[in-house]
Amino acid sequence: MTDSQTAAPQTATVPAPAPASDREPLLRVTGLTRHFPVTKGLFKRQVGAVRAVDGIDFSVNAGETLGVVGESGCGKSTMGRLVTRLDEPTGGKIEFEGADITHLGVGAMRPYRRDIQMIFQDPYSSLNPRHTIGTIVGAPFRLQKVATEHGVKKAVQDLLELCGLSPEHYNRYPHEFSGGQRQRIGIARALALKPKMIIADEPVSALDVSIQAQVVNLLDDLQQELGLTYLIIAHDLSVVRHVSDRVAVMYLGKVVEIAERDSLYASPMHPYTNALMSAVPVPDPRRKERRERILLTGDVPSPLNPPSGCRFRTRCWKAQDICASQEPPLTAAKAGHQVACHFPENSATE
Amino acid sequence: MYVFRRLVNVVFMLLVVAAVTFGIFFMVPKLTGSDPALLYVGKIADKAAVEGIRHKMGLDKSIIEQFWLFLKGIFVGRDFNAGVDVTHCSAPCLGYSFKTEREVWPLLLDRVGVDFSLAVGASILWVVLGTGTGVVSALRRGTLLDRITMTGALAGVSLPMYFTGLVALAVFANNLGWFPNNYTDFADDPLLWFEGLVLPWITLAFLFAATYARLSRATLLDVLGEDYIRTARAKGLAEPVVIGKHAMRSTLTPILTIFGMDLGGLLGGAVLTEKTFNLRGLGYEAVTSIASSDLPVIMGVTLFAAFFIIMANLLVDMLYAVVDPRVRLG
Amino acid sequence: GGHKGGTTGDSAGAKGAAGFNAAVDKVVNASDKKGGTLNLWSSTDVDSLDPGRAYYASVWNFERFYARTLLAFDGKPGKDGLKLVPDLASAQPEISADGKTYTFKLKSGLKYEDGSVITSKDIKYGIERVFAQDVISGGPTYLINELDQGQGYKGPYTDTDPNKLGLKSVATPDDSTIVFTLAKPNSDFPYLLAMGSASPVPQKLDTGAKYGDKPVSSGPYKFKSVDPGKGYELVRNENWDPASDPFRKALPDSVKLTITTNADDMDSRLLAGTADLDWGQTGLSQAAQAKVLQDNALKDNTDDAYNGFIRYVSIVPKVAPFDNIHCRNAVLYAADTTALQTARGGSVAGSLFGSMLPPNILGSDDYDPYGLTKGKPNLDKAKDELKQCGKPDGFKTTVAVRGNKAKEVNSAVALQTALKAINIDVTVDQYDGKLISSVIGAPDVVHSKNYGLIVMGWGADYPTGSGYLQPLVDGRFITSNGNNNFSEINDPAINGLFDQAAAEKDPAKAADLYKQVNHKVVDGAYYLPIVADKALNYRNPRLTNVYITDAFGEVDFQALGVSDGK
Amino acid sequence: MTTPTETTGPAAGAEPEANSAAAVAKKIEGRSPGRIAWDRLKRDKVALAGGAVVILLILAAIFAPVLTALFGHPVDQPHPDQINPDLGLPKGSFGGINSDFLLGVDPTFGRDVFSRILYGARISLLVAFLAATVSVLIGVVMGIMAGYFGGWVDSVISRVMDVLLAFPQLLFSIALVSVMPNSLLGLNDTGVRVLVLVVVIGFFGWPYIGRIVRGQALSLREREFVDAARSLGAGKAHILFRELLPNLVAPILVYATLIIPTNILNEAALSFLGAGVRPPTPSWGQMLSDAVAIYQSDPTYMVVPGLAIFITVLAFNLFGDGLRDALDPKGN
Amino acid sequence: MSINDKPFLSVRDLKVHFPTDDGLVKSVNGLSFDLEKGKTLGIVGESGSGKSVTSLSIMGLHRAGGKRGAPQISGEIWLDGEDLVAAGPDRVRKLRGQKMAMIFQDPLTAMHPYYTVGAQIVEGYRAHHPGVSKREARKRAIEMLDRVGIPQPDKRVDNYPHEFSGGMRQRAMIAMALVNDPSLLIADEPTTALDVTVQAQILDLIRDLQKEFGSAVIIITHDLGVVAELADDILVMYGGKPVERGPAATLFESPEHPYTWGLLGSMPRLDRELQDRLTPVKGTPPSLINVPSGCAFHPRCPYAELTGGRSTTEVPVLAEAAPQHHAACHLPIAERHRIFADEIAPRL
């Protein structure tokens, strides 16, 4: 049975994730920080800060997919917005192809926008309801003043076709499409300028289960075909496993674990990652009795006032005194597997 | 602390209003080349007389100095020369009317009574009637009753109040002779006060009730679609409780907001109502003082009106915090 | 129609004396019955009760209750009321041969309400107050013009004289003698002394700008309460000696003046008999007027008297093409005076009038060379005049009118329509009514705005030909601001006639001179008189001694009494 | 796990996938948002009636000279024969209505009320429309800037709107109207009055639009398509006027239609208070103002302009209400 | 049939149709199922398949009267021997909150923002226990909050909903629903708005409470994982109709309906080997106004041709495929099993 949904050719093999070391990172993020000031009073005195992203480091190599998971409010979207420069970082550095793009202005950033594109979470709000599909998908050409061989219309129609939509949709409005189709339109727009990297913030979480798979497959196919690099943000561990080569786990504005996909899913080292994995409901009634679940107590603490030391310690069953006083650094516990924990699981030292 | 900050804000806004008003009405005679002093000399203008009056009104001072004196009068009071001796006008002193040479502050306090009487009676009427009809037609949505009341409300919104007022006067005061069109102070005779205000109240209430009916209907319909109403029903609460307790509380909050604004606006003078019903309130005073370039009175009325509107806003904001626990004042 | 109004029938029928316009030249309900309260009502407040500061005719009329003057208008109906009789003065003044010195002797035993004696110094002090225009503003300033004589006197409040009596032109050799020395003869001077601004003010009780809150009475009534904007009450002044007073009757025990906010309400009270008289005497509101005119019983209680005003259109010869008399004539002939009258409210509001001296002033006559009182335009003549003017195809001009006076705007519009008939294209320019002094009162502005026509009205401050006409037509009265001679007439012949009249001691001869001035002005086609103003006023039938005095064009308040003693 | 934030409307989403051969039931015509609103509006008979009246009124105002020539008398022509000279009131009952004077004559002059109402409509509508334009222009620019930029821009604009709303605007309008010269910028007296009315009414009206636009812009700013445009390198102007503005068209249109009746009432109110255009140029508020003095003896003269205002305002409100419902995304 | 023979909850041929401007929306179109006390039924299906409408119908929460928004409901809903469709609104209201209770998806909007959590629980309690004093009711509220695992319940009882975190709010909702010991609890997507870790807590809580109170539970979700965790029986809905019904274990092991296959195939699973590609269901969910003729799933069904045209003309009925396992599919049972074994199972 073949999937007749997508126009892109299928590949029979899972692309084996290449070792990270021998590739030049396309995107490198160091010490990235974003604090949202909380102000009060007549003179807008700053009384605190929401430490949405609080010093994270990672890099993404060309052609690979980095998945980012974490609970609601841990700073995933903020991170995504910082990397795409929709938001101004408070600190740290973002390098794209070796160039520092951390504080570029609208104009200076414009050339880079061709190479870094974004797919948004909500297929309803990410398309301007008053623009036709042609306008929406053609916007990148106009904004970047890119000349197209056979005119913008042709280019747009090609893109639509590439993303599994009919070229006749050119003059339609977004409200005439279903969620899955809209997400395809969003993807077509992101692809217009042939970017090198695509950042996708929860690209499928607003979609119905049966549609979600269509979009995931499309993303897969496009990566194959166009050699794209993805940074995919999601909270669904199963989806992330499916799409990623490497996965970063975030907790309260920090990356607590970052590893090759298989290594992470096979032997998660951070207690939080463990808890997350065990909490995912498995669609298999027979397994439900056998599974041992790690039930975390309490809620995620407020990013306004994160716990000292290790941020997870308030919910961690392994926490000890050192966790409160010392913040564990993100260190390589084994090849291609970094973790920030004083007492990591599944590690050789345990 | 919050209240203090807001009060500072109120004072600031009033200062802005005062400065702008002062500026405009100080500049206007300059622009039109008219000398306010000329307005107050007798029929045959005599140069010396004009000079004398200009000096007496303080119009020979610079605008900054005049404004400064005005502010000083409000906060610490100021002195006026009455010829034989110097009279002190104690704070809050809005000066003396150019025209009547009466102190402005007591004059306005006297006038505001009319607007107060107007506002109190009318607002009770319109809130009760307006929200009442709005709620009933929301609950009977789509029925004939709903359609009739809402068409009526739209008509109410579309009727100019000076027209409604005149029709009311023609019918009830003139033809039927039910209500006299004459204002009596409450202190003088409560019954006559009431009788004299019935028509203005009804006219005003008619206009506002229409707005409130539309607003409360729309809000209630919105609220009825809220999830928490469904929850209340899911708990098995009786329908009157669901409506009366859960829906109404949320419905009244936005109504409170515009009620505050409307009341504030009315207290600061209802020019059209006052003209239609021949009432002498702040609005009347405002119009006559503008007609006679009576700057101290203009300033007074403007500040009074702005004060009421701003205070009403403040009050509404604070009440909002009481009603809605999600609103934090800080 | 049915008789819907109040209960006025019985008295009107019983006495039978009253009738429409009965009080115009007769005394209605003559009676000496004392007691009761006179209820005056007004929809406008007094401008000031301080006799030095009031300018409303009704206040001047009202002052006769509490402020006596050396001379005063006699308490008689019609023209008889124009005569000045000695009031505080024991007799008519002694006038020096050159007509410049007036010497008055005061009656003896004159007292203020507090029992203190009224002296000639108080009269001088009262006059001096008027000079302090920075304090005592708003009143007539004729006395300053006559008496300052270059001294630059600034009033008693800044007077360095120990007794604050530094005004040189007035002397008080003793407490009962006062001598005025004028710079040049002025036969109108006695009228100036009959104004409230020449009434005595006791220096001790003077409160300066606030004197109007509690004027000290020298007349038959004193103030019991003063409540600005609401009402005033006068009660008997026990220290007033009827014997010293030549004409005041002082019939009611008290006089109340109630200020209402609502003219309609006042009119319905009048018709219902719960109010006695409109203090403002400005006429019934249109609704009440319609009602009264359609009901003869009610109409019998009304008077439609001249109030001393003429409504007119100034034609400005300084603005082309009105520099040519024929163009001015054309306007006069083309004017549809009936339409103009209707615009002011019809025949009730004024009668057609051909000249510029109102009927209540000595010297007035029926002079009407342009046939204005015929009520119809004479288009043939108008066109002929146009031709003579060299503008056979008409021309454009602008009429200036106060925007806040509906009747004047209506007049302007009516004139505009009428002149269209002879191709005069009139633009109606409404200016802010409070800016009279600086718009039409400023000849420069008039010229620059090309105001060829100006709608206005005028009433005399004192009922003589010069009181009425001089500000309007004497070229020496033209000022750069606050001018009233809009037509800028500066005819040496006219000016000379005024000087002649001023030196004339015989009023009848002076009247004749004013008649000549009037005719000259009319012949010069400087003015288009619209109407001699009238006001339809209602009098409560219970009032006694009602008559209209030409001195104010109003019912003489001080003579009134109430028949029922209530 | 999915988080369906919005259910795909069955009708709107029933479009078959491009390359799925099997067609799902009814194929829905591609309808633009404006088209959808128009279809909805067409079903609202009351709103359509309101709209029809509005159009008729506009036509009547435009063709006032023609209509007057056909059915009336020249606006400023007095008819003394229609007036009782003693009372200054129209002869005959009901304000002198007869076959010649369809709506009677005005007191004092006996001018044709029918013509004056028509010419009054010109002033009313002209002022209302122009003032609405002024309000919308300022309100949209200010509101969109405050909403999109936030921060101090928002603070300043919001504060200005607060102050403006706290100002006793009627007083200012009266004051400003009364001091204006009679000719300005080559306009005649009526022109100047209209200009001043437009400026004053329009200026005091913008905060209402501004607030609405600001609120909408605030929420639109959070929509991801704004980020999408930014991520494509769009500048501020592009975002404000290409991305946000088209989405504001609906509320702007609705509030523009709803501000017009308010403006008509305001113009009439100012005329009523004597601060409108000056006689003999007729206006409805001025006629009512004249009528105050004589409503007891000539009620017709009060009723006619009153009803004219009422009908006009009602028609605009009905239409505006319908438009709002039609353009309301929640409506279906 | 005597009352005792009836299952505790029995829905028979339920139809819920909404008249709208665009046409009749057939949100639920012939739904039947039974549920016993102590059992949990999971209802799964895509967005818009009629899950919520079903639960609201049972609760009698669709708006009655008026013209707009009121659905046409037909069929029978028997709860403990009483037909809720036939019963008057007053009767249903009395049962609501007492015998049957509901937990909603978004606890923040489902609670009144102006009243404290405690007050809202107390209100539900006192509505059905009129004699109880306020103090007793408050004690009960604190007890319930404690029961659902809210720390310091005696303090938290006076908090407003916005002062709670998402997980706590959902717990409070549960406390509110359980305050009258209902024998039927309907949970409509109770964890969709929550994080996985919190979701796990809530699912545990529901399971424990059910064991303790022995009530019947309907859990509605589109997450197959969630139903697998909780449900004894599963009902799969598509386009307002049930397409498959059966015990949880069998349904996951040998699903009968192509749509169920599609659902299972389209979700990536942590418990399986990583596949290269997911197997999506092609196309989009059907319009409920113009439901495709015959089998509503046929436009999206890869095997529609194999029915010999029946799928486009004939509406399939829920037929027993295995004991207690029903499916509405035109494919012959054998064919289905073959396809599943050959094509589907290897990919899952």
Ligand SMILES: Nc1ncnc2c1ncn2[C@@H]1O[C@H](COP(=O)(O)OP(=O)(O)OP(=O)(O)O)[C@@H](O)[C@H]1O
């Ligand atoms: N503009 C902002 N101002 C203040 N705080 C913000 C702002 N944007 C985000 N935050 C806060 O920063 C934190 C991280 O937010 P972010 O949206 O990045 O989380 P997330 O991981 O994407 O969550 P979710 O899964 O819910 O999308 C949250 O606590 C949020 O409240």
Ligand SMILES: Nc1ncnc2c1ncn2[C@@H]1O[C@H](COP(=O)(O)OP(=O)(O)OP(=O)(O)O)[C@@H](O)[C@H]1O
């Ligand atoms: N009041 C209503 N009027 C018209 N249609 C309605 C109404 N309520 C629900 N519907 C329609 O009924 C269908 C079923 O809705 P329902 O809410 O039951 O779906 P659901 O399965 O719960 O979906 P979700 O997973 O998104 O919650 C939807 O197409 C919806 O649009």
Ligand SMILES: [Mg+2]
């Ligand atoms: Mg996010």
Ligand SMILES: [Mg+2]
């Ligand atoms: Mg649902």
Ligand code: NI
């Ligand atoms: Ni894949």
